Amino acid sequence: MPTLDWIGKKAVVNHHREVPYRLLRCDEKLSMGDPGSGNLLVEGDNLLALKALLPYYAGQVKCIYIDPPYNTGNENWIYNDNVNSFEIRKWLGHVVGKEAEDLSRDDKWLCMMYPRLAVLREFLSEDGAIFISIDDNEIHNLRSMMNEIYGKKNFIASIIWQKIFSTKNTARHLSESHDYIVVYSKNANIWRPNLIERSDVANKRYKNPDNDPRGPWTSGDCSARNPYNAGIYSIKCPGGRTISGPPKGMYWRFSKEKFEELDKDKRIWWGKSNNNVPRLKRFLSEVKEGVTPDTIWFHKEVGNTQEAKKELLATVQFDNSASVFISPKPTRLLRRIIEISTNKDSIILDSFAGTGTTGQAVLAANEADGGKRRFICIEMESDICQNITKTRLNTVLTEYKKRTENSGEHKIFDSGFRYCKLAYPIFDKTGQIHSEVTFADLATHVFFTETGEPIPKQPKKKETSPLLGIVNDVAVYFLFNGILGDKRANGGNILTSKVLAELPVHKGPKVIYGEGCRLGISRLKREGIIFKQIPYQISVS
C-alpha cells in the first residue's frame, strides 16, 4: 500500500508512546450535577489528556467524533507538541499560516494529527468507530494517514454533509456547500451501523390505494438483472392482458409458483387498471425498523452551520455574537452520528470539543430515550472550555431537568459532568514517583501499562487489595504505600516470604510490583512470579 511521507513524520509516528502519563484532577467548583453520571469535560491539550485517560478507558469507547482544525490557513492553530526533533522544534509557538507564507502547513498538520489519531484508536472498542469532520484542505492526507493507522480495510465511508444551503455568489471558483465526515471502524467485520429511525417523509411514501387491511404499502420491481432462481415466463394480468416476460435483459425475481402464491395473498399490484406490469407490495408494518444510513446527509435532516450558531447563542451569552468563532457543528449532526453508532450505554469521546456540541447531543439522546450514554469532551483553550463549553452544558442540563420536572411524563432528567484539569506527570524528571501520586493513581497506571487493559473496579478504600486484577490468567499485584497495612518505611512494600504468604492467592502466573524483593531467583521461578521494581520497572510513557 502506498504511504504518505512528510517533514517530521519519523519524529511523530511513535510520539504518542513517548508522551508521559499525567494525572487528571477534578475541579468540583467547575463541575455540575450528578458526578456519578460518568460524563467528563477535560480542559487541556488532547494528546496529554488522552494519555491520562487511556488507563481508564482503553478499548471502551464505542464512538469517537472529532472536529479538528481543517488547516484552511485562516485558523489560528499553533503546533506545540513537545517532539524532540530539530525540524519540528523550529515550528513551535508559531501560528500555522496561509499557504503562501507557510510551505510546511500540511506537514505541521500531519505531525499534529498523527499521534492523536494513533492514541484515539486505543480507546475504541472492537465494535467502535471514529467519525472525523474535515474538508477538502486535508481530506486526502487524512485518508492516507487513517489507512496507515486504522487500516484501509477498516474504512467505512466519507460522508458528505451539506453544511450550507445557499450558494455563495462571492465564491472565487465554486461555492462550497459541504464538509466530509470520514468514518473508520476499529474492525469493519464487526462494526455495524444502527438503522435510522424512519422519518415522516419516508413514511409518507407508503400509501394504501387498494385499502389493504395490512395498512399502507409501497411497491417494488418484480424483475431484476440477476437471474436468482426464477427465470423468464409469461404472466397473465387479472385485467386480461398477457405479459410475455420481464423487460429485455432482465429476469423475474420469483419462480412462477412463488409469484402465484404472492398474487393469491394480494401482494402483487397490477395498477388500477389491473393490467399494468406487476409490482410487489411492501408493507410499512413489515419493513425493517429503520432505514440504512447513507453517505449524503442533507441539512434538512441533520442541520447546517447557521443552525449550529443559533443553537450556541441560545445556550451561551456572548458580548458580541461575532465571537462565535469556533464553527460549531449542529446538534442534529451529532445526534445522527450517535444514533447510528452507539447503544444506550455507550461512551462517546470528542477530543476537539470546541463549544461542546457532542456533549449536548449525548445529553439530548439520553433525554429522548432514557439512555445512559456518557461523554468525554476535551478542549484545550481554557477560555473556551470554562466560558463556552461548560456554560453550554450547564444550560442544557438545567433546561432538561426543568422540562422533565414540569412535564410529569417521564423520569426527571438528572445528569451532570465532572470538570477535570491536567495535573502533574506521574513521574518527575528524575524518574521518581511524584509525591502526590496516590496508591489508586499508580495502581491504575501500573495495571494498564502491564496488561493494556483498564483496571477492574477496585473495592472501597478500606479493603484496598494488592491484587489489582487478573488478565489472561496472569495476576498483577502492587505493593506500594504500605498496602498490607504496615506503614513503616518500606513496610509491606518489599516482597518477602511473609508478604507473599499474605497476598491473595492466585494459582497461575503472577507479576508483582514492589520496592524490593528478598526472594531468590529459584523461589520466584517456582512460584511463577515475575518481580518488577518500583519505580524503575514501571513504564513511564
Ligand SMILES: C[S@@+](CC[C@H](N)C(=O)[O-])C[C@H]1O[C@@H](n2cnc3c(N)ncnc32)[C@H](O)[C@@H]1O
Ligand atoms: C473546530 S473546533 C470544534 C468545534 C466543535 N465540533 C463544536 O461543535 O463546537 C476545534 C476545537 O478544537 C480545539 N483544539 C485544537 N487543538 C486542540 C488540542 N490539541 N487539544 C484539545 N483541543 C484542541 C480548539 O480550541 C477548538 O475549540
